[in-house]
Amino acid sequence: MSSPTSARPSPGSTDPGDDGPSRRRLPRPERRTRGDLVAIAMLAVAAVVGTLLVLASGDAQDTELQSDGPPLQPMPDGPVPTALAEAWRAESPATPAPLAVGPAVVTGGPDGVVGHDPVTGREAWRYARPEAPCTVGSGFGDVLAVYRTDGALGTWCSDVAALEPDTGARGPSRNADLREGTRLLADRDHVTGTGADHVEAWRSDLVLTTEAGRIPTPVQPPDAQPRAACTNGSIAVGGGNIGMIQRCPGDDSDRLTVLDADPQSSEKPEERSSTLLGVRGARLVALTDQRAAWAAPDGTLHVVGTSADAETLVPETVFPLGPAAGPTTDPPDLAATVRPVGPVLLWWTGTATVGLDAGDLRPRWTLPGTLGAGAAWPGSAPATVAFVPVPNGLAVLDAATGTPRGATIPVRRDLAPGTPVALAATGTTLVELRGSTVVALRPPG
Numbered sequence: 001m002s003s004p005t006s007a008r009p010s011p012g013s014t015d016p017g018d019d020g021p022s023r024r025r026l027p028r029p030e031r032r033t034r035g036d037l038v039a040i041a042m043l044a045v046a047a048v049v050g051t052l053l054v055l056a057s058g059d060a061q062d063t064e065l066q067s068d069g070p071p072l073q074p075m076p077d078g079p080v081p082t083a084l085a086e087a088w089r090a091e092s093p094a095t096p097a098p099l100a101v102g103p104a105v106v107t108g109g110p111d112g113v114v115g116h117d118p119v120t121g122r123e124a125w126r127y128a129r130p131e132a133p134c135t136v137g138s139g140f141g142d143v144l145a146v147y148r149t150d151g152a153l154g155t156w157c158s159d160v161a162a163l164e165p166d167t168g169a170r171g172p173s174r175n176a177d178l179r180e181g182t183r184l185l186a187d188r189d190h191v192t193g194t195g196a197d198h199v200e201a202w203r204s205d206l207v208l209t210t211e212a213g214r215i216p217t218p219v220q221p222p223d224a225q226p227r228a229a230c231t232n233g234s235i236a237v238g239g240g241n242i243g244m245i246q247r248c249p250g251d252d253s254d255r256l257t258v259l260d261a262d263p264q265s266s267e268k269p270e271e272r273s274s275t276l277l278g279v280r281g282a283r284l285v286a287l288t289d290q291r292a293a294w295a296a297p298d299g300t301l302h303v304v305g306t307s308a309d310a311e312t313l314v315p316e317t318v319f320p321l322g323p324a325a326g327p328t329t330d331p332p333d334l335a336a337t338v339r340p341v342g343p344v345l346l347w348w349t350g351t352a353t354v355g356l357d358a359g360d361l362r363p364r365w366t367l368p369g370t371l372g373a374g375a376a377w378p379g380s381a382p383a384t385v386a387f388v389p390v391p392n393g394l395a396v397l398d399a400a401t402g403t404p405r406g407a408t409i410p411v412r413r414d415l416a417p418g419t420p421v422a423l424a425a426t427g428t429t430l431v432e433l434r435g436s437t438v439v440a441l442r443p444p445g
Contacts, residue, residue, distance in 0.1 A: 050307035066126040071166040072103035075427025077379025078230035084441040090123030093436040094133045096183050100140045100426035102165035108136035111147045118429040121138040126170030137184030142206040157182050174206040183333035190261040194235045194334040201261045209262045212269040224268040236336035239289025241261045245282050254282040258306040283328035284336040292363040299325035301360045324366045326350030342378040342384030343397040353388050365402025375423035389421035
């Protein structure tokens with residue numbers, strides 16, 4: 001759980017009148033209010049929790065970094081291929097999306113976090129600990145691994161370690177208040193950890209910038225978390241903001257709440273807006289500095305402003321999705337993700353890929369019958385080329401318009417129909433995540 005951002009008083013000191021048997025015990029203060037007792041109790045709990053966390057996260061002696069060869073080097077980009085073949089594969093149950101970070105393709109699981117050479121799959125480094133990671137993501141150009149801590153307070157995903165992608169060398173670390181099922185979402189200068197009742201954001205040195213929801217050891221003012229009783233459905237980041245679809249006691253519909261990821265103080269979240277949506281079962285899709293897009297159960301996409309000014313300047317716009325509409329149930333890890341590709345954000349509805357305009361979030365184009373959002377082919381700018389997974393391979397599209405840029409590249413996957421496929425790319429290697437398996441595809445020859 002969260003490392004304190006400032007020194008907190010340590011309760012439990014001896015009574016000032018208890019100096020030994022030769023001294024008469026002084027009377028206790030006569031005006032000790034119930035509030036005083038509550039504050040002392042809270043500080044005592046915080047001190048105990050801090051001690052337990054230090055003990056739980058003292059992993060230095062059990063951590064092992066194995067390196068094989070020199071640091072990985074960035075790969076040069078190459079032309080858009082017309083054919084791809086499997087180069088290598090590896091298991092990666094701890095990565096909810098394929099990770100191409102700097103010069104490495106990164107996998108994560110019970111045996112550790114591994115940086116692979118994208119071309120050969122060679123294991124360049126491995127960061128191993130006795131416990132398996134809860135999740136592995138990226139941010140600030142680093143690999144971010146979140147580890148379990150078990151103890152008297154239960155099981156948490158609280159030990160966060162930053163790793164350099166070329167060598168696996170460890171950088172900053174922190175204790176977080178995250179639970180099983182969390183996912184890391186990166187945006188600009190912040191990374192946000194998701195949770196049904198708690199979210200928190202960190203800057204590049206992993207110092208906490210904001211947190212919202214239920215605080216396990218609350219030492220903040222009583223009004224610091226006005227929506228602590230709410231449950232988060234889907235969470236997105238973008239434009240320096242954190243957006244959440246929330247279900248709160250007393251509300252007759254879902255609520256869209258947007259927070260500043262870097263407020264003036266980490267002690268209290270700063271809301272840019274919090275608006276009832278008029279429906280239940282909404283799902284957040286994308287977020288920018290002034291807008292949010294959310295999907296309704298009736299098959300429509302709503303684009304709204306996310307601040308007092310934007311709500312006036314950006315009237316709500318509704319776009320029918322038609323056959324492209326997908327389920328609006330909450331994602332398993334609560335993460336609403338889109339893939340920035342040139343002028344669009346690629347959104348997978350569950351049945352189709354939609355290219356949302358990166359500025360105003362309106363749908364530009366739709367490709368039905370896809371298996372995932374897709375990714376950009378490196379080096380294809382200025383006319384960015386998007387690769388989108390389809391049942392028989394990879395569709396090659398102009399990202400701005402959705403028009404084909406060539407024939408579909410055949411890929412044999414041997415998956416059950418409809419199994420999602422997520423993509424990432426680095427250099428001339430395209431990486432697919434199929435279930436818990438990472439598969440690297442490269443031009444033949």
